[in-house]
Amino acid sequence: MNTNTLAAAVIGFLLGGLTVSIAAELEDDNGPAPSHGSSSHQTLEH
Secondary structure, three states: OHHHHHHHHHHHHHHHHHHHHHHHHOOOOOOOOHHHHOOOOOOOOO
């Protein structure tokens, strides 16, 4: 396997992972996106 083939395989793998990640985030309608700044200090009701 030459360097160009290896580079193309790595880039393809990374783009595939990015695509799956974006699709999963778009399907998640239950909460805000991580970029919207959700607080890690949430008050739990008992």
